Amino acid sequence: MLSFTFLVFFAKFKKVFAVQHLDSFVGRLTESEQCREHFNQLAHNAQQLSKETNQLMKQLVQLSNANRSLRIHRERLQNEYIGVLNRLQGCQRRAAQTEKASMRKMRDAAEQDEEAAKRMEEEAAAQGSQIKRQRQQQININEIRE
Numbered sequence: 001m002l003s004f005t006f007l008v009f010f011a012k013f014k015k016v017f018a019v020q021h022l023d024s025f026v027g028r029l030t031e032s033e034q035c036r037e038h039f040n041q042l043a044h045n046a047q048q049l050s051k052e053t054n055q056l057m058k059q060l061v062q063l064s065n066a067n068r069s070l071r072i073h074r075e076r077l078q079n080e081y082i083g084v085l086n087r088l089q090g091c092q093r094r095a096a097q098t099e100k101a102s103m104r105k106m107r108d109a110a111e112q113d114e115e116a117a118k119r120m121e122e123e124a125a126a127q128g129s130q131i132k133r134q135r136q137q138q139i140n141i142n143e144i145r146e
Contacts, residue, residue, distance in 0.1 A: 046088055
């Protein structure tokens with residue numbers, strides 16, 4: 001029973017290390033909606049895997065308390081697992097920062113577009129009134145000549 005639990009735990013634990021490649025997606029989050037969806041799916045899977053691994057870790061603690069050799073292995077695995085969880089957290093923080101920066105850029109671009117459109121309208125209105133004045137001046141000049 002103990003060796004089977006260890007095998008199951010190792011199988012799950014190997015999957016936890018797949019979390020590390022989430023980091024490579026953080027830089028590509030702004031590339032496309034598909035990249036964001038893929039990252040979110042991977043992050044969700046990593047969260048699920050983390051929960052499952054945590055449950056297995058609790059079982060492993062109970063099983064290995066009596067055996068010194070297993071306890072040493074368990075402690076090493078716990079340390080590695082904590083490192084993976086820390087990397088996952090860091091990756092999620094970087095993803096959130098990247099997403100916020102992307103949203104900020106889009107908002108800034110929209111504001112700039114709005115300001116440019118407003119300036120163009122003002123310039124068009126000013127140009128229209130200038131043309132009106134020029135026409136009126138031309139009419140006045142023509143009337144004076146007559």
